[in-house]
Amino acid sequence: MAEPTYSLLDFSDLRGWSEDDHQEALDVFLTTCGDIEQHGWPALCDLASQGQEARAFFETFFTPVLIQDEQDMLFTGYFEPAIRGSRRQGGPYQYPLYRLPNDLEPPWLTRREIEESGVLDGRGLEIAWIDDPVDVFFLQVQGSGRVKLDDGSIVRVGYAGANGHEYSSIGSELVRRGIYKAHxxxxxxxxxxxxxxxxxxxxxxxxxxxxxxxRELDDVPADMGPIGAMGRSVTAGRTIAVDPSITLLGSPVWIEKDGAEPINRLMVAQDTGSAIKGAQRADIFFGTGDAAGRAAGKVRDGGRMIVLMPIQNALALVPEIVE
Known part of the structure; x- marks a missing residue:
C-alpha cells in the first residue's frame, strides 16, 4: 500500500458542514477524547468539556486533513447483532459462543479446523449456545452483540481475541462462485x-x-452501545471504525458518503475492524438489532473522509505550508 499523502482543507470545502448537528458530534467526541494521550490533545479535551459552542470549537482548534493512499474511498456499515441463545445446550441451541482459550497462540487453527476437530469441546469455554450458526458467524464478524437468553435475560458479549487468521468475506465468495451478483x-x-x-x-x-x-460485558448499560476499540460505548450514526495506523483513534472525522442514501456528518473514530485498512476506509456504526443490520448491510459506497486534526499537528504533516 502506498504511503499516505496529506492535504489541508478549509471547513468551507466540507460538503454539508454547516447543516450538521455539531453539538451531537461534540458530545460523542467527549466520551473518548480524554483517552487520547498524544501531545496537544489533553488541553483540547479540557477546552471541549468547558461548554464550548460546538461548531466554533471544531473550526477554531482543528484543521480538516484529507489523507489518501491511492485507494478509492469505501464506506461500509456495521451493527450490534441481537440474537437468541441459552446458557445450556439443547433443542435449537447447538452453536456455541466461546471464551478465549488461555493456551491460544496466533496464528492458531483455522475456523474449519477448530470446528471439525472439537478442540474446544469439554473445556467449559461456552458463554452461550445460539440457535443459528449464521448468527454466530455474523456475531464474530461484528465483534460484539446481545444474546437474549431463553430465560428472558440478556447477556452482552464483546471481542476477546481471535485465532490470528485473516478475515475473508463469504458474500464475496458467493459472488465468486457465480451464485449471486454483488448487488x-x-x-x-x-x-x-x-x-x-x-x-x-x-x-x-x-x-x-x-x-x-x-467475553461477557457485565458493566455496559442496556441503553448504551457496544464497547469499541477505545474501551467506551460506540454511538449509532456518530461512530466509525477506521485504520488506527493512519487515523488516530478518538479523532473527529468528517464523512461524505455517496450512494442511494448520502451521509454528510461529523463522526468520531472510536473503533477498528479487521477489514478496515487504508486511509480512505471506514465502517459506520448503525446501532443494535435487525433493522440496524439491514441498514448496515446496504452500505458499500464511495465518497471521502476528512480527519480533523489539531492545527499544529496538521501543519507538521505539511511543513511546506509554514516555510
Whole structure:
C-alpha cells in the first residue's frame, strides 16, 4: 500500500458542514477524547468539556486533513447483532459462543479446523449456545452483540481475541462462485442460502479462516452501545471504525458518503475492524438489532473522509505550508 499523502482543507470545502448537528458530534467526541494521550490533545479535551459552542470549537482548534493512499474511498456499515441463545445446550441451541482459550497462540487453527476437530469441546469455554450458526458467524464478524437468553435475560458479549487468521468475506465468495451478483448479497440473503443449503452452507462459512472469541460485558448499560476499540460505548450514526495506523483513534472525522442514501456528518473514530485498512476506509456504526443490520448491510459506497486534526499537528504533516 502506498504511503499516505496529506492535504489541508478549509471547513468551507466540507460538503454539508454547516447543516450538521455539531453539538451531537461534540458530545460523542467527549466520551473518548480524554483517552487520547498524544501531545496537544489533553488541553483540547479540557477546552471541549468547558461548554464550548460546538461548531466554533471544531473550526477554531482543528484543521480538516484529507489523507489518501491511492485507494478509492469505501464506506461500509456495521451493527450490534441481537440474537437468541441459552446458557445450556439443547433443542435449537447447538452453536456455541466461546471464551478465549488461555493456551491460544496466533496464528492458531483455522475456523474449519477448530470446528471439525472439537478442540474446544469439554473445556467449559461456552458463554452461550445460539440457535443459528449464521448468527454466530455474523456475531464474530461484528465483534460484539446481545444474546437474549431463553430465560428472558440478556447477556452482552464483546471481542476477546481471535485465532490470528485473516478475515475473508463469504458474500464475496458467493459472488465468486457465480451464485449471486454483488448487488444481491446481504446478510439476509446469506442466511437464507445457508439454511437452504446446510452442507454447502457450512463449507461457505469455513472459507473464512478467521475465528473470534468473546467475553461477557457485565458493566455496559442496556441503553448504551457496544464497547469499541477505545474501551467506551460506540454511538449509532456518530461512530466509525477506521485504520488506527493512519487515523488516530478518538479523532473527529468528517464523512461524505455517496450512494442511494448520502451521509454528510461529523463522526468520531472510536473503533477498528479487521477489514478496515487504508486511509480512505471506514465502517459506520448503525446501532443494535435487525433493522440496524439491514441498514448496515446496504452500505458499500464511495465518497471521502476528512480527519480533523489539531492545527499544529496538521501543519507538521505539511511543513511546506509554514516555510
Amino acid at each position: 444481491q448479497v446481504s446478510a439476509d440473503v446469506i442466511r437464507s442460502w445457508v439454511r437452504r443449503n446446510p452442507r454447502d452452507g457450512q463449507g461457505l462459512l469455513w472459507t473464512n479462516d478467521s475465528f473470534v472469541f468473546f
